[in-house]
Amino acid sequence: xxxxxxxxxxxxxxxxxxxxxxxxxxRHFARRRYRLVTAVRGVSFAIEPGEVxxxxxxxxxxxxxTLKMLTGLICPSTGxxxxxxxxxxxxxxxxxxxITMVMGQKQQLIWDLPALDSLRINGAVYRIPDEECQRRxxxxxxxxxxxxxxxxxxxxxxxxxRMKAELMAALLHRPDVLFLDEPxxxxxxxxxxxxxxxxxxxNRRYRAxxxxxxxxxxxITALCPRVLIVHEGALxxxxxxxxxxxxxxxxxxVRLELAQPAVRECLGAYGDVVxxxxxxxRLIVDRERLTGTVAQLLSDFEVLDxxxxxxxxxxxxxxxxxxxxxx
Amino acid sequence: MRHLxxxxxxxxxxxxxxxxxxxxxxxxWILSSIMPFVLMGVWMQASLNGTLGMGPTDFARYxxxxxxIRQLTLVWVIYDVENHVVQGTLSPRLLHPVDPFWRFFCDxxxxxxxxxxxxxxxxxxxxxxxxxxxxxxxxxxxxxxxxCLVVAFLLRFIMQYAxxxxxxxxxxxxxxxxxxxxxYLFLSGYLAxxxxxxxxxxxLAEWTPFPxxxxxxxRILMGQPTDVVHGxxxxxxxxxAFFIIYRxxxxxxxxxxxxxxx
Numbered sequence: 055x056x057x058x059x060x061x062x063x064x065x066x067x068x069x070x071x072x073x074x075x076x077x078x079x080x081r082h083f084a085r086r087r088y089r090l091v092t093a094v095r096g097v098s099f100a101i102e103p104g105e106v107x108x109x110x111x112x113x114x115x116x117x118x119x120t121l122k123m124l125t126g127l128i129c130p131s132t133g134x135x136x137x138x139x140x141x142x143x144x145x146x147x148x149x150x151x152x153i154t155m156v157m158g159q160k161q162q163l164i165w166d167l168p169a170l171d172s173l174r175i176n177g178a179v180y181r182i183p184d185e186e187c188q189r190r191x192x193x194x195x196x197x198x199x200x201x202x203x204x205x206x207x208x209x210x211x212x213x214x215x216r217m218k219a220e221l222m223a224a225l226l227h228r229p230d231v232l233f234l235d236e237p238x239x240x241x242x243x244x245x246x247x248x249x250x251x252x253x254x255x256x257n258r259r260y261r262a263x264x265x266x267x268x269x270x271x272x273x274i275t276a277l278c279p280r281v282l283i284v285h286e287g288a289l290x291x292x293x294x295x296x297x298x299x300x301x302x303x304x305x306x307x308v309r310l311e312l313a314q315p316a317v318r319e320c321l322g323a324y325g326d327v328v329x330x331x332x333x334x335x336r337l338i339v340d341r342e343r344l345t346g347t348v349a350q351l352l353s354d355f356e357v358l359d360x361x362x363x364x365x366x367x368x369x370x371x372x373x374x375x376x377x378x379x380x381x
Numbered sequence: 382m383r384h385l386x387x388x389x390x391x392x393x394x395x396x397x398x399x400x401x402x403x404x405x406x407x408x409x410w411i412l413s414s415i416m417p418f419v420l421m422g423v424w425m426q427a428s429l430n431g432t433l434g435m436g437p438t439d440f441a442r443y444x445x446x447x448x449x450i451r452q453l454t455l456v457w458v459i460y461d462v463e464n465h466v467v468q469g470t471l472s473p474r475l476l477h478p479v480d481p482f483w484r485f486f487c488d489x490x491x492x493x494x495x496x497x498x499x500x501x502x503x504x505x506x507x508x509x510x511x512x513x514x515x516x517x518x519x520x521x522x523x524x525x526x527x528x529c530l531v532v533a534f535l536l537r538f539i540m541q542y543a544x545x546x547x548x549x550x551x552x553x554x555x556x557x558x559x560x561x562x563x564x565y566l567f568l569s570g571y572l573a574x575x576x577x578x579x580x581x582x583x584x585l586a587e588w589t590p591f592p593x594x595x596x597x598x599x600r601i602l603m604g605q606p607t608d609v610v611h612g613x614x615x616x617x618x619x620x621x622a623f624f625i626i627y628r629x630x631x632x633x634x635x636x637x638x639x640x641x642x643x
């Protein structure tokens with residue numbers, strides 16, 4: 055039975071419209087104009103317990119709005135959501151004790167106090183006995199390698215340490231459904247890797263379900279066997295990472311190493327030239343024309359080396375988002 | 382209930398620690414709220430002709446009480462809630478299985494505790510400068526005034542919290558508080574004792590919540606006869622009405638909350 059299920063989930067916001075300048079200000083004061091913006095339109099999916107699912111989409115695609123509806127922070131305009139058997143927007147305490155949400159840009163830690171004080175609050179609100187709370191703090195700080203940093207004021211922590219402390223606060227009550235909105239935003243490569251490793255371990259240890267948005271494809275490829283892609287509010291893909299390439303990338307990447315320096319203009323006739331560096335070149339070629347194009351390249355140029363791959367996932371997703379009608 | 386009390390204790394303790402990080406700011410807030418002492422000087426001077434029914438010492442005591450009660454019932458929750466709604470920082474609080482109301486409430490309690498030593502200091506300085514104004518109201522009056530003070534704080538908090546719900550519709554909810562504050566200034570006894578107001582205004586004010594926010598506890602502390610039962614009953618009715626308004630607006634407001642602005 056799915057732990058997260060949405061049916062035709064839709065959210066429409068009424069956004070005020072105002073022209074700039076004095077006239078615009080006066081007109082806005084006298085008669086307000088609004089525009090209806092559908093941030094999420096008819097999104098339906100189901101996630102089984104223990105799954106780790108990546109939620110992808112360009113800025114403004116509706117990822118965060120969907121997460122907010124699933125955590126009960128905002129009310130859906132139409133459609134339904136069920137999380138752990140609850141209607142999120144009713145915000146029942148039993149539901150809130152089973153979920154958590156980590157927002158990369160919004161923090162729950164108290165800025166001027168050590169993170170331990172915020173953890174103390176969470177221990178109390180989630181009814182965790184003191185001894186058990188201490189044990190969990192010890193366990194999580196070991197998993198996250200936070201050590202003595204928990205005793206420093208939050209404002210004195212580095213961004214990576216702060217995000218780890220946020221994760222601790224969000225997971226102290228050991229939720230079984232995690233909604234993570236850009237959990238590695240702004241972190242350096244090492245900090246990103248350690249957050250990723252921690253999430254993987256948390257999922258393995260507690261069989262928790264994770265729904266994760268990130269602009270870093272490394273997060274998605276490292277953690278998520280399954281991805282959901284939203285574009286302009288609509289769900290356009292639900293499946294494996296590999297499946298994205300099969301469905302949305304009817305082209306292959308051809309890497310060439312020539313005997314002479316490669317010339318972009320000469321290669322343009324064979325496909326999209328992605329890069330040219332010295333004797334090396336990278337082309338994107340339609341799958342249907344692949345065999346003929348490769349044969350032509352081999353006959354027209356002195357080729358030292360040639361490899362054919364699926365294009366990188368980032369590139370495929372970038373192309374999907376750039377299309378007008380990606381579905 | 383035991384769980385809620387435990388949560389409130391932890392909220393207050395942590396918030397107190399947070400407030401103590403701003404102790405210099407708290408002292409400055411207190412020093413910037415000396416308006417009652419300015420009014421005290423004006424009314425003491427005016428009372429010298431003996432037509433006001435209160436002497437200079439009475440006015441000194443009256444405005445010391447006004448200062449203390451105002452400090453102990455100060456509420457700014459509308460600014461806090463507005464900020465959290467507009468910035469979207471209400472979201473982490475909404476994710477907790479405890480109503481965000483209690484966190485805001487405990488922030489105020491903790492600030493009160495942090496304020497107390499400074500208030501004691503200001504009171505000490507006051508009596509050192511005006512030793513003639515020293516008086517002891519008696520244990521009964523102190524206990525009764527404390528009860529009225531707690532009720533005044535609760536009433537003021539719930540009223541402002543109800544107004545704060547407007548933040549779900551407007552980004553400037555605090556404008557309502559500014560308007561309300563105007564009535565509060567005149568009818569609470571902040572600017573002058575209610576006995577100096579015309580009879581009609583006084584009678585009308587008795588049915589509003591304002592005189593019970595400052596004037597009633599002040600009268601009790603000064604040992605003047607006060608209809609405490611009437612005051613507490615009117616306060617309870619207003620608190621109940623504002624509680625209902627708050628709950629209705631809260632439910633409706635959450636439907637409008639977008640997590641990033643009104």
